[in-house]
Amino acid sequence: MTAVGVREDFREILRLVRPGARVLDVGCGEGELLDLLAREKGVDGRGIEISAQGVSACLARGLAVVQGDADRDLDSFPAQAFDYVILSQTLQAVLNPRHVLGELMRIGEQAIVSLPNFGHWRVRLDLLAHGRMPMTGSLPEPWWSTPNIHLCTLRDFTALCDDLGLRIDAAARLSEGRPARPIDPSRPIENWRAEAGLFLLSRREGTARAPAAPAKSDLFG
Amino acid sequence: MSDGDIAHDGVDVGGGTMRFPADAVLRLDSGGRIEGLEVAYKTYGRLNAGRSNAILICHALTGDQHVASRHPATGKPGWWDKMVGPGLPLDPARHFIICTNVVGGCMGTTGPTSDNPATGKPYGLAFPMITIADMVRAQAMLVEALGIERLFAVVGGSMGGMQALQWAADYPERLFAAVCIAAAPRHSAQNIAFHEVGRQAIMADPDWHGGDYASLGVRPEKGLAVARMAAHITYLSEPALQRKFGRELQRDGLSWGFDADFQVESYLRHQGTSFVDRFDANSYLYITRALDYFDLAASHGGVLAQAFQRARDVRFCVFSFTSDWLYPTDESRAIVRALNAAGARTSFVEIETDKGHDAFFLEEPVLREALRGFLDSAAQAQGLPQGLSQGLT
Numbered sequence: 178m179t180a181v182g183v184r185e186d187f188r189e190i191l192r193l194v195r196p197g198a199r200v201l202d203v204g205c206g207e208g209e210l211l212d213l214l215a216r217e218k219g220v221d222g223r224g225i226e227i228s229a230q231g232v233s234a235c236l237a238r239g240l241a242v243v244q245g246d247a248d249r250d251l252d253s254f255p256a257q258a259f260d261y262v263i264l265s266q267t268l269q270a271v272l273n274p275r276h277v278l279g280e281l282m283r284i285g286e287q288a289i290v291s292l293p294n295f296g297h298w299r300v301r302l303d304l305l306a307h308g309r310m311p312m313t314g315s316l317p318e319p320w321w322s323t324p325n326i327h328l329c330t331l332r333d334f335t336a337l338c339d340d341l342g343l344r345i346d347a348a349a350r351l352s353e354g355r356p357a358r359p360i361d362p363s364r365p366i367e368n369w370r371a372e373a374g375l376f377l378l379s380r381r382e383g384t385a386r387a388p389a390a391p392a393k394s395d396l397f398g
Numbered sequence: 399m400s401d402g403d404i405a406h407d408g409v410d411v412g413g414g415t416m417r418f419p420a421d422a423v424l425r426l427d428s429g430g431r432i433e434g435l436e437v438a439y440k441t442y443g444r445l446n447a448g449r450s451n452a453i454l455i456c457h458a459l460t461g462d463q464h465v466a467s468r469h470p471a472t473g474k475p476g477w478w479d480k481m482v483g484p485g486l487p488l489d490p491a492r493h494f495i496i497c498t499n500v501v502g503g504c505m506g507t508t509g510p511t512s513d514n515p516a517t518g519k520p521y522g523l524a525f526p527m528i529t530i531a532d533m534v535r536a537q538a539m540l541v542e543a544l545g546i547e548r549l550f551a552v553v554g555g556s557m558g559g560m561q562a563l564q565w566a567a568d569y570p571e572r573l574f575a576a577v578c579i580a581a582a583p584r585h586s587a588q589n590i591a592f593h594e595v596g597r598q599a600i601m602a603d604p605d606w607h608g609g610d611y612a613s614l615g616v617r618p619e620k621g622l623a624v625a626r627m628a629a630h631i632t633y634l635s636e637p638a639l640q641r642k643f644g645r646e647l648q649r650d651g652l653s654w655g656f657d658a659d660f661q662v663e664s665y666l667r668h669q670g671t672s673f674v675d676r677f678d679a680n681s682y683l684y685i686t687r688a689l690d691y692f693d694l695a696a697s698h699g700g701v702l703a704q705a706f707q708r709a710r711d712v713r714f715c716v717f718s719f720t721s722d723w724l725y726p727t728d729e730s731r732a733i734v735r736a737l738n739a740a741g742a743r744t745s746f747v748e749i750e751t752d753k754g755h756d757a758f759f760l761e762e763p764v765l766r767e768a769l770r771g772f773l774d775s776a777a778q779a780q781g782l783p784q785g786l787s788q789g790l791t
Contacts, residue, residue: 223743232747233768236715239775243734243746253735 296330430526438506443490456554596625623670635754
């Protein structure tokens with residue numbers, strides 16, 4: 178069955194995940210993605226969700242979901258318990274993104290992370306033209322009420338991955354209502370045109386390196 | 399809605415007392431043994447042809463088998479009538495619901511009030527020490543005697559939740575799902591401390607007579623009432639007490655004495671005095687001790703996850719309450735962490751409530767709907783037909 182009316186990022190995740198895999202969805206909401214993955218890919222799915230209502234909805238779907246949040250509760254899972262750990266549009270809202278990303282890679286063989294791109298041209302233009310915190314389709318809330326406390330650009334994110342010794346196995350850009358497009362995230366143009374990015378990550382051989390010197394910044398990156 | 403006794407709703411209510419032959423010995427963790435074990439139980443609904451729809455409910459410290467029918471001593475509605483009944487998550491129209499009185503209890507199952515076969519008089523303190531695992535062992539004997547090889551689910555709150563965990567640890571192949579509400583993997587120092595206050599209150603009552611009060615025709619009612627009063631405070635949250643009573647007085651003005659001036663005092667006194675009508679002091683000693691001895695990790699090399707190694711195929715659902723300070727959420731999280739480490743299929747919900755520990759048998763719609771969702775989907779996964787005994791009720 179082809180999923181109709183499915184969020185584009187879900188569609189891309191569905192494409193990336195191998196059938197029958199063990200999947201942990203961090204911030205699984207009411208379990209739409211896990212449900213989809215179970216139905217279409219036969220995955221053995223688990224979830225973490227912050228709200229009791231969300232967990233309740235997941236239970237009714239027959240999903241195994243633990244109430245908790247990404248900052249605090251990932252430590253309850255043993256190392257390498259999953260083939261994939263998914264963190265969808267949440268990294269920018271956690272207290273300690275670096276730690277959370279590290280935890281994802283401890284728990285999972287691979288991680289699938291999506292996040293809004295603060296380097297998108299509309300964001301840059303908005304800030305340049307108005308001098309105020311941008312409000313766009315993927316970042317719709319004013320600065321004082323947004324849950325997004327750690328916004329970054331695609332370049333920031335790839336730099337953090339590099340820093341943590343993570344390899345980007347696949348990347349895609351997500352734009353409102355359009356299918357995900359595979360990208361090479363190191364190309365500066367993608368940091369301009371991706372509203373959001375989705376990454377498939379795995380560990381590079383060896384451990385995380387010491388923090389790298391900040392990459393040369395330029396206006397066009 | 400039930401009037402507290404679902405027999406009135408046309409539900410099949412069964413049960414009685416299962417008397418095991420003398421050779422079916424219940425061997426206890428303490429090294430003791432009980433011959434001629436009797437297990438008092440109630441059932442609601444009907445066992446299906448495949449014997450696959452049985453749910454065992456485990457009761458809490460002062461609970462009993464009368465989970466959904468009127469209590470014979472107090473006439474009060476079943477203690478879990480919010481959760482067990484037609485249209486409720488534990489529905490006799492679909493499930494065969496069993497609830498036993500725990501071993502050591504005083505509602506018909508062998509306990510310190512039972513006659514000691516050696517003397518022909520009530521056991522009193524001659525009753526052997528019991529544990530949560532012993533309670534579960536006795537339940538397993540009953541379930542087997544009822545011809546049920548595998549329970550669909552074991553469900554319990556508080557001490558009942560500990561039994562559900564013990565079931566998963568000891569008989570993982572005999573259950574499909576386990577629900578553990580407001581429990582802990584072990585008793586904390588604070589838990590033990592409160593229980594010790596209760597026990598000392600009972601033993602300080604001159605009518606206790608070293609546990610031999612039954613043969614003297616008296617009861618340590620004052621001590622037991624005080625034990626209940628102290629324990630009852632731990633079942634409620636401070637905000638709930640404040641909301642319910644605040645500093646409200648019973649009468650206009652203070653008595654300038656030691657009468658129950660405050661409503662909260664009067665309430666606690668009532669809790670204490672009504673408790674002694676339905677509970678035995680020695681049972682209270684034995685069961686609180688069983689709780690204090692409970693430490694699921696200790697009996698598995700000090701690693702809680704080890705307890706669940708064989709329970710990987712059991713579906714778990716763990717619930718806690720935000721305002722429960724008797725068994726706080728962190729205790730449930732420790733259980734969840736161990737279950738995850740063991741690779742078990744685990745769900746966990748922390749219910750937002752100010753009702754404290756007792757929230758588990760009060761009106762809590764989020765708990766009810768989450769439990770319904772968990773059990774319904776588990777039933778589906780197990781291939782249990784929904785509404786299988788429609789027409790029987």
